[in-house]
Amino acid sequence: xxxxxxxxxxxxxxxxxxxxxxxxxxxxxxxxxxxxxxxxxxxxxxxxxxxxxxxxxxxxxxxxxxxxxxxxxxxxxxxxxxxxxxxxxxxxxxxxxxxxxxxxxxxxxxxxxxxxxxxxxxxxxxxxxxxxxxxxxxxxxxxxxxxxxxxxxxxxxxxxxxxxxxxxxxxxxxxxxxxxxxxxxxxxxxxxxxxxxxxxxxxxxxxxxxxxxxxxxxxxxxxxxxxxxxxxxxxxxxxxxxxxxxxxxxxxxxxxxxxxxxxxxxxxxxxxxxxxxxxxxxxxxxxxxxxxxxxxxxxxxxxxxxxxxxxxxxxxxxxxxxxxxxxxxxxxxxxxxxxxxxxxxxxxxxxxxxxxxxxxxxxxxxxxxxxxxxxxxxxxxxxxxxxxxxxxxxxxxxxxxxxxxxxxxxxxxxxxxxxxxxxxxxxxxxxxxxxxxxxxxxxxxxxxxxxxxxxxxxxxxxxxxxxxxxxxxxxxxxxxxxxxxxxxxxxxxxxxxxxxxxxxxxxxxxxxxxxxxxxxxxxxxxxxxxxxxx
Ligand code: C2O
Numbered sequence: 001x002x003x004x005x006x007x008x009x010x011x012x013x014x015x016x017x018x019x020x021x022x023x024x025x026x027x028x029x030x031x032x033x034x035x036x037x038x039x040x041x042x043x044x045x046x047x048x049x050x051x052x053x054x055x056x057x058x059x060x061x062x063x064x065x066x067x068x069x070x071x072x073x074x075x076x077x078x079x080x081x082x083x084x085x086x087x088x089x090x091x092x093x094x095x096x097x098x099x100x101x102x103x104x105x106x107x108x109x110x111x112x113x114x115x116x117x118x119x120x121x122x123x124x125x126x127x128x129x130x131x132x133x134x135x136x137x138x139x140x141x142x143x144x145x146x147x148x149x150x151x152x153x154x155x156x157x158x159x160x161x162x163x164x165x166x167x168x169x170x171x172x173x174x175x176x177x178x179x180x181x182x183x184x185x186x187x188x189x190x191x192x193x194x195x196x197x198x199x200x201x202x203x204x205x206x207x208x209x210x211x212x213x214x215x216x217x218x219x220x221x222x223x224x225x226x227x228x229x230x231x232x233x234x235x236x237x238x239x240x241x242x243x244x245x246x247x248x249x250x251x252x253x254x255x256x257x258x259x260x261x262x263x264x265x266x267x268x269x270x271x272x273x274x275x276x277x278x279x280x281x282x283x284x285x286x287x288x289x290x291x292x293x294x295x296x297x298x299x300x301x302x303x304x305x306x307x308x309x310x311x312x313x314x315x316x317x318x319x320x321x322x323x324x325x326x327x328x329x330x331x332x333x334x335x336x337x338x339x340x341x342x343x344x345x346x347x348x349x350x351x352x353x354x355x356x357x358x359x360x361x362x363x364x365x366x367x368x369x370x371x372x373x374x375x376x377x378x379x380x381x382x383x384x385x386x387x388x389x390x391x392x393x394x395x396x397x398x399x400x401x402x403x404x405x406x407x408x409x410x411x412x413x414x415x416x417x418x419x420x421x422x423x424x425x426x427x428x429x430x431x432x433x434x435x436x437x438x439x440x441x442x443x444x445x446x447x448x449x450x451x452x453x454x455x456x457x458x459x460x461x462x463x464x465x466x467x468x469x470x471x472x473x474x475x476x477x478x479x480x481x482x483x484x485x486x487x488x489x490x491x492x493x494x495x496x497x498x499x500x501x502x503x504x505x506x507x508x509x510x511x512x513x514x515x516x517x518x519x520x521x522x523x524x525x526x527x528x529x530x531x532x533x534x
């Protein structure tokens with residue numbers, strides 16, 4: 001195993017997109033940021049130096065961080081921010097994972113421009129469980145606002161209304177030629193006839209679940225969230241913010257140009273589409289003068305059936321070498337309702353503000369990070385009485401459910417080290433029906449079931465305990481539920497939240513504390529000497 005060293009200089013950079021310029025926060029002046037590459041088993045050291053005026057922290061999304069919770073990154077959960085002029089070395093080992101993950105800022109809305117890919121290759125000499133591609137390409141999907149992103153969310157927080165949607169989707173930083181700004185060059189992927197390519201698709205968008213498709217080319221899905229799946233063919237993939245998907249494509253079409261389309265998925269017709277992003281797949285043998293472009297129509301925004309079919313097709317590879325270790329017995333059985341609500345607000349535009357909650361708790365960020373408070377037994381920072389079930393059971397899928405007031409608190413749920421957990425995530429559709437991509441830090445989990453309507457005990461009979469897909473971020477359907485299982489084999493404090501940034505801001509988040517009962521000092525390594533001060 002090797003040690004990989006990276007230096008992330010966080011600097012402002014004036015950037016032009018959609019024919020207008022603005023300064024953005026970047027790593028090393030790049031948008032998207034640099035790719036972190038490693039092999040399974042490697043140790044990774046990334047020195048982050050903060051040269052901007054914002055407080056910072058960076059999260060290595062999907063990296064398990066076994067016993068290295070201090071390097072996980074979410075601000076006020078596992079660390080205090082790196083202040084302007086300060087630096088911090090994230091130090092972790094890639095254990096038992098290979099595939100595509102990504103990194104992003106985990107404070108304010110800075111991840112809009114501060115993000116990049118993590119590519120983990122298998123151990124030296126270990127092949128992929130599918131035919132090796134001729135070439136691998138990172139495809140990062142994002143969103144672009146012409147205005148300052150921090151100003152967008154500040155304004156929304158003040159007004160109590162939803163923030164403005166972005167002005168464009170991007171593919172590897174490019175809004176694409178379809179945008180109204182004609183000088184804009186789209187992302188171009190050159191291919192050679194007969195070759196196979198593996199696209200490492202990452203959804204780094206703030207607030208949009210996305211469909212991804214390529215004209216005339218089938219996609220073979222081989223991995224999601226750095227876990228192998230049983231390969232299957234599809235013409236469209238659905239990818240939520242936080243998720244990653246590796247697909248194989250074969251350049252087996254007539255020479256020419258083929259459009260790659262990225263478009264939003266919304267269960268309800270509530271979004272104002274911010275333009276389909278496009279790129280082109282360009283055959284190297286295509287003669288420029290005679291080049292023909294094949295277009296593709298993006299799925300409609302409310303293509304729920306397509307989204308469901310795709311999600312249901314995902315199965316763990318579950319081979320001898322990569323068995324799916326699904327917990328068959330459950331120590332903690334939890335039901336979390338997740339959704340949006342409204343709270344009265346005297347200074348807001350409509351007299352109320354949108355809030356989000358889990359089991360009627362709107363999570364309040366503490367002033368010092370939870371992991372430190374746990375490790376050093378600092379009292380008064382959090383309580384560990386997060387409800388394992390909603391207080392009052394009700395019909396979560398009614399069109400106008402009663403608005404249960406939420407309480408604001410910093411509550412954690414305590415899990416015994418190495419216990420097994422079943423968590424049913426029930427979407428409530430309080431204000432508008434919406435999908436919620438829920439992300440759990442520190443673990444991979446198995447998606448054992450999902451359904452429409454209210455979760456019922458008898459739904460357990462239909463759980464897939466053989467080869468459920470293993471991932472770190474899963475969509476909870478609007479007016480429906482998703483059930484996950486995992487083993488709490490990682491001591492520390494682990495954040496769980498909706499990866500739609502606006503919902504996290506509104507409070508759709510909580511954290512688990514996992515310890516071995518002997519006290520945190522025996523299960524977690526001490527914080528590193530350069531650990532940021534609060
Ligand atoms: Cu990718 Cu807590 O997030």
